[in-house]
């Protein structure tokens with residue numbers, strides 16, 4: 088009985104953590120503002136991404152800020168720096184004009200991870216090099232035209248969804264969240280049956 092209840096509680100806590108559900112006692116961090124702003128158009132690369140939350144962010148290894156370009160390349164090559172309510176990463180010159188998406192995933196003051204995506208548009212192309220370690224960047228020795236042909240599985244429409252840094256986390260979270268909901272439901276039924 089008590090083991091079942093403990094298990095149920097643990098599952099509920101885990102579900103809250105993974106799904107980011109708000110609890111009355113302690114709300115998780117909410118994004119107050121970002122630099123660049125959501126949806127802004129810029130004619131040159133921002134020097135950094137800075138996210139400001141309503142309360143302090145925990146300095147954790149899970150903290151991540153990614154910037155995915157119009158062709159799916161990654162443009163952040165450094166871990167985020169936490170300073171109170173702010174999390175930031177430096178940015179170098181970006182690449183082609185088009186839509187870039189900032190994806191973040193940070194640990195709230197209350198222990199829950201929160202994340203979202205913030206798009207912005209670069210209106211004029213720049214000459215930057217994508218971050219090392221990205222599959223699309225390994226072909227970057229060639230010139231731009233060859234690079235596009237050689238990149239495996241790359242297509243201009245869907246490339247932003249294929250990036251292996253930010254997007255993978257969301258897929259995992261949705262999957263894990265679904266499993267946890269099922270687990271909690273089973274645990275609750277089990278608890279009633281034995282109690």
Ligand SMILES: [Cu+2]
Pocket residue numbers: 107108109110113114115116195197198199
């Ligand atoms: Cu929370």
